Amino acid sequence: MRILHTSDWHLGRQFHGVSLEEDHDAIIAQVEKAIAEHQPDALIIAGDIFDRLTPSQAALRRFSDFIRNVTADGKLAIVLIAGNHDAAAQIGAMGILANTAHALVRGPLDRDERPLLITDEHGVVAISALPFGYEFSARACYENEGISCPADVLAEQIASARRHLPEGVRWVVAAHAFVEGASTSEGERPLTRSVGGIETVPASLFEGAHYVALGHLHRPQAVGVSHIRYSGAPLAFGFDEEGHAKSMTLVDLAADGSVSLAELPLVPIRSVRAIRGKLAELLAAPEGSADLIRVVLTDEHPQIDPMKRLRALYPNAVQLSYERDDRSQERRYAEGRAALDQPREVIANFVRFVRETPITDAEKALVDEAVAEFAAGGEAA
Structure with missing residues (x-):
């Protein structure tokens, strides 16, 4: 069984006020090309399909066109779950007219987490799709007032999913969660609304699953073991992701449940990066760039209208600071940390x-x- 795992598209998102529509179009084209070349049996999008609860018409149309294109021949199974940025009811509505034998679309929480069953030459693969839900929604859904954190929510979902697994199947889980030990990025929103609440979940909850397709964290990474994995977001949404490679995960599930994984690179049309130097030096560059730019000026004194002047060369310069101010801020932070001793x-x-x-x-x-x-x-x- 071959599965293509991706997540956290955040369609409709802007980068410091700059539209990412063309960037998303380029990424979607690469996903479509990968599906055509590698012929997966199933596509999993593990949440945060959209960036807002009320996505724009352009974002909705972009995603609808994608689904229509990749399912036109009727061969690709689709598994979609709502993430914390998505409107659960809206994602759930996408599955109303879907072929339930070939698609599993999960928005709101459900007490009966029934899997999508796909058969290959080695038997049945069960894919459980566990959408994100806040604690208050889970208490109502599962009639359990003891649910107090994301780990409790996921534990209920996993328990329900296990009850509906046929005997002896290979099991794949799609979930939107923050698993303990994973690395974060600045673009991620907390998964709990409790002040000071613990949003992480233990990897042990997924015991018995042969592959876990995770969404929420934007860096491609395995957590603890190779088969519990984040595909990562296809675009960088913060300057802390400068230089990070973006990818999807291609999963080949063998007859015994073992997996072999390959990262399929995604190449954005614009990079996220910082440039550093004196204003005069940066303005003297032989050519500019359409990349999404953070400017760090090393001039000792404030310059006249630096951002306007820089945007003649770097039209997507979105952030500017002076190195001397950054040093002062770092020093104050270090002094504050030292005071805690x-x-x-x-x-x-x-x-x-x-x-x-x-x-x-x-x-x-x-x-x-x-x-x-x-x-x-x-x-x-």
Whole structure:
């Protein structure tokens, strides 16, 4: 069984106000080409198909055209799930008229997580599609008031999916989650609405699955074991992704459930990158670039209208800072981190700030006792 795994398209997204419509068109064309060349049996898009709950008509049309193109010959099975950026009801509605023997489209949570069953020469493969859902939705769906975090939600989904697995099948799971140990990017939105809540889920929840197709995190990566994997987003959505290669994952599932994986590169038409130097040096460049640019000026003094002047060469320059300011910010951050190594001083300063009087000796004694107890507990742990 061959599966193409992708996720986090975020159709309709902008990059610091710059439209990414042409960038998405180029990526979608590459996905269509990969499907034509590699002939997968199933395509999994593991959530965040759109960037907003109310996507634009252009984004909806772009995705509809893609689905129409890749399913025209009736051979490709489609598995779609809603991510935290998607409107669950809208994604679910996409599956109303789908051929249920060849498509599984999951938007809202459901107590009966029934898989899509696909047969190859080695037998049956069951694909369970687990859409993203917040804790409050899961409590209502599963009638369980004890659900308090994303791990609880996913545990209920997995338990339901297991109940509907035929005996002896190879099992593939599509999910939208933050698995413990994975690397993040700045463009991802938290998966819990609880202040200070834990949004990660343990990889152990997926025990028994032969491949886990994950969405949410934008960097292609395996988590713990090779068969639990993020395909990553096809485009960079933050400057922290500069230089990161983008790809889809092609999965070949053998008769015994073992998998062989290949990363199919995706090449954006514009890169996300930073340029650095004095304004005069950057303006003297022999040619400009249409890339999405962050400018770091090394001039010691402020320059006159630098962004307007730079955009003559770099029309998609979207962010500008001075290196001296960046250094000052980094120094302040380092000083703040260092101050945390002196908890008594931090507490004393806080008390003085709040009530405008110094901390008393009696209060100092209480702080000393609390710090000592904490230190002893940390050493014991």
